[in-house]
Amino acid sequence: MATSGEEQQSQAGRHQEVGHKSLLQSDALYQYILETSVYPREPECMKELRELTAKHPWNIMTTSADEGQFLNMLLKLINAKNTMEIGVYTGYSLLATALAIPEDGKILAMDINKENYELGLPVIQKAGVAHKIDFKEGPALPVLDQMIEDGNHHGSFDFIFVDADKDNYINYHKRLIDLVKVGGLIGYDNTLWNGSVVAPPDAPNEEVCEVLQRLCFGA
Template sequence: MDDDDLSFLEKSLLQSEALHQLHFLLNRAIWSVPPEEGQLLAIILKAMNAKRTIEVGVFSGYSLLSTALALPKDAKITAIDISRDWYEIGLPFIKEAGVEEKINFMESDAIPALEKLVEEVKEDEQFDFAFVDAEKADYWDYHERLLKLVKVGGLICYDNTLWFGKVAHPPQDDAPKFINPIREIVLQFNKKLAADTRVELSQICIGDGLTICRRSA
């Protein structure tokens, strides 16, 4: 790596850190993956030599920026989110990091967007990797479609699968209103994933829980 490459990398990582800090100013840090999870995803992508990835649920694009920085220059990321407004908040950081050209942003509900991709993507164009951090109630519907989009041997990663650690404990009456209903949704999703013979998986205690699925069939 020459000095120019190192300088570019340093500047790009500074943009990633700046975007992460912005979440605290907006009081939305809980909506974004933590830096250690972004780093893990980046290492996984580099180890895979991934070039085609898909992200379901973008928010301001912190995880998107983390993965884009890890991918080679000719890589492509299909990023799907219902709101372009939040993506626009992170876009200046993505541009400054020099990775905007890798990203194809789709403003859409995830399920119709994935359905469209299932119809359009040919077998030799399947994705190497997918990261999901969107509507928890739809995780299984995403899963069924992503199994048609991610190639055999590719990875599908699901965020928030420990749900504040609540999946390991009975429902709590004094928990915030959104906790218990989604706890049950995530718990049922985890059980279905564990029984799915089309994937091998590992659930990691990082951030709010990350489940890594390798498509085996």
């Protein structure tokens, strides 16, 4: 029989398999929140996709379950219908969005790796929301530039979620401001980078690397 210490260590490690992205410094507290508030409210299809993604070697890239529920709630509060997602991975946040928007809602989803998206696609199809998704494989910036050049998409998106290459966040933002409607929202994931954004300018490279390593690998 496992001791209480072993059980606590096991529980704390479970969410690290899919990346501990919370600002909470206590693994035990984060696990408590998941077990008592998040997982009981998680739709079965999202649980299935989360567990499927946890087995993927790049599972650190997935949206956490608590963030997925926050996105779902936010989209319902603003009555979002036309949305965009840059950086899809296996589609956990995409599924959260698809479940939140109305039956005739649409999501323009972009990612450079279609193979990862197709891993989660059967779950999305089983949930009955795949028809809401227009997936485009490849870099997002050329697509955004074309949309702006066309002139038919100005202020047309209620909500945009960005969880892709962080180096391009400013480039995405410059374009997305033209595409989101007045009163709409743009959400950016991982903007604080586990505190590395406030590292001193003269911080040694190894110190910054250590911070990012903790973010990426739960070390």
